[in-house]
Amino acid sequence: MKNKIKVYRAMHDLTQEDLARAIGVTRQTILAIEKGKYVPSLDLAFRISRHFKVNIEEVFSYDENTQADAGK
């Protein structure tokens, strides 16, 4: 799963801490999602995209190559 959280954060002038606090997770979770270490649940993905007031597909996109390793 690829994402553009970093881009949207920069557009909204938000730090990881700000975004994390706004959606009720830890800063490490935002960092892990941005770096592709953690794939968020649908619920969290929706919360992030709603926070930026965009559709979920604009922030997250499916990547088959990285998905192969996700289940391990």
Place this chain on the structure above:
Amino acid sequence: MKKNIFYLIIGFVALLLLAVFWYSVENFTPLFSMVAFIAGVLVIYVAYRRVEDYIEDERSARITEKAALRTFQVFWVCFCTFSIMAVMNMLYMPRISREHWFDRQSLPVSLEIMSPKMIGFIQLGLLCLMIFLYVGFRFYYAKKYGEWETDEE
């Protein structure tokens, strides 16, 4: 309550339990240490519910879930394997010895690998090992899900 206070409480409870366990062994009062253990777990649980600066989000829940599942998978295989051996040991399954095979007049010998007391100790040891295994798995999954990742921010 702050997170650090919670960790201090855990340490204090652990020390107290150690003292109670020691006292129970000295005075042979196992019920005392059993009640103390349950009370200790309850105290830790109540303290955990009062921690305010700890955010448990879905990533930390996933780390806990994965570590617990992997520990359980290893645990039941190890524990069942040992327990099967222990049950057979306690039932004194007769072994057909080589002597008995050639000389049917000789009696089959009983196979007792270890005493029931030793079985209890080993099972307790296995339980303790599982705690270390759980901690190991927690570290592994925390690393996998970016717990110690650093950023330019």
